[in-house]
Amino acid sequence: MDLDEIMFDLYNDYDWALAASLGDMEFEQDMYDDIMYGDPFISNIPTGYKDTFNMENLPFNPLDIFPQYDYDKFAMKGLRKHAKEGLGRYFGEDITGGALTPHSATWHPGNIFGRPAVIDFNLPTMFSNYELQNKFPREMLTRHHPPLYKHEWPSDSYQNVISDIARHEYKHGVVDNEHTYSHPAIYGTGAQYDIGLSGMLSDMGAFQNPNLYGENIIMYNADRAGDVVRDIVERPEPSVGQPNPHGGW
Numbered sequence: 001m002d003l004d005e006i007m008f009d010l011y012n013d014y015d016w017a018l019a020a021s022l023g024d025m026e027f028e029q030d031m032y033d034d035i036m037y038g039d040p041f042i043s044n045i046p047t048g049y050k051d052t053f054n055m056e057n058l059p060f061n062p063l064d065i066f067p068q069y070d071y072d073k074f075a076m077k078g079l080r081k082h083a084k085e086g087l088g089r090y091f092g093e094d095i096t097g098g099a100l101t102p103h104s105a106t107w108h109p110g111n112i113f114g115r116p117a118v119i120d121f122n123l124p125t126m127f128s129n130y131e132l133q134n135k136f137p138r139e140m141l142t143r144h145h146p147p148l149y150k151h152e153w154p155s156d157s158y159q160n161v162i163s164d165i166a167r168h169e170y171k172h173g174v175v176d177n178e179h180t181y182s183h184p185a186i187y188g189t190g191a192q193y194d195i196g197l198s199g200m201l202s203d204m205g206a207f208q209n210p211n212l213y214g215e216n217i218i219m220y221n222a223d224r225a226g227d228v229v230r231d232i233v234e235r236p237e238p239s240v241g242q243p244n245p246h247g248g249w
Contacts, residue, residue, distance in 0.1 A: 010088060017087055024090055028083050031170075034163045035075050038195040042204075060208055060222035062192040066229055072193035073233045074185070078170025085116035104129060105165045107172035119169045121162070130161045130198055157196070164190065164199030174232055180217055184210060184225035185232075 010016050042055075042063070055061050082089060104126035110117040168190055175182045183206070190203030207225075210217050 020090075021087060024083075024087075027090070027166075028079065031079055031163065031166055032076075034195060035079060035167065035193075036071050038163070038193075040193045041195055041197055041200040042192060058204075058208060060188075062188045062204070062207060065222055065226040066189055066192050067226070067233070069233070072167065072189060074174070074189050074229050075167045075170050075193065077174045077232060078167075078172070081173050082117060082119065082170050085110065085118075087116070089116045089118055091118050091120040105169050107169040117173055119166065121165075123162075126161060126165060127158060130158070160194075160196030161198060164194040164196050164203075167194070168203070175228065179228060181225045181228050183213065183215060184217070184220075184222060185228040187213075188222065188225050189229055 010020075055063065102125070103122065105119060105121045108118040108120065168186055171186045171189070172182075175185060187203045187206040191200055191207050194200040194203055206212050207222070210220060
């Protein structure tokens with residue numbers, strides 16, 4: 001079954017439609033709260049660990065490159081757009097019978113036949129990656145052996161992992177994904193605003209070196225990613241029924 005066939009069958013299941021609609025709204029309210037009021041990890045590194053993670057030693061400091069908005073306005077634009085996509089805008093293993101993506105999550109654009117843009121979450125991959133990766137940055141920042149358990153490091157949790165990944169995917173809906181610096185803009189603002197340790201460190205690494213996710217940008221200039229964000233956040237919203245020049249409608 002392809003995505004369109006799956007969604008056609010689900011649209012005819014009224015119990016699923018009601019549950020999905022309520023679940024989507026609840027999730028988006030949580031995401032709104034995280035984006036508006038969540039404390040960015042990079043701005044709240046625990047006392048005593050700031051010397052271990054010194055921003056001044058990085059080749060590209062996102063706090064210098066990106067606008068210092070009160071909240072992640074790039075992500076909020078993406079959330080507001082995705083919330084209007086309609087029923088079926090989130091997917092996962094329980095719905096599809098198997099993840100549509102081998103990654104932790106993937107944003108799929110909508111199509112002319114009325115299928116909404118979809119964010120597909122692969123929760124098993126997301127959580128296994130988190131468990132594998134998270135002990136190393138905890139050890140690095142705390143110099144603690146063995147690595148600290150999650151309850152000793154309250155700034156990270158499965159909830160924060162999902163939130164930071166959803167924040168990333170929302171941005172794909174409002175950026176021109178063919179732009180060379182679209183992913184650096186997404187990763188850089190993720191490093192700037194992610195609320196979890198693992199998300200912030202992962203996005204920071206990808207922002208510093210696009211080769212980590214398979215993009216070879218000749219003469220990489222991270223300042224151009226800042227220009228992408230300014231253009232998206234500060235441009236007027238498109239009129240109803242008019243195409244969005246940075247993807248979708």
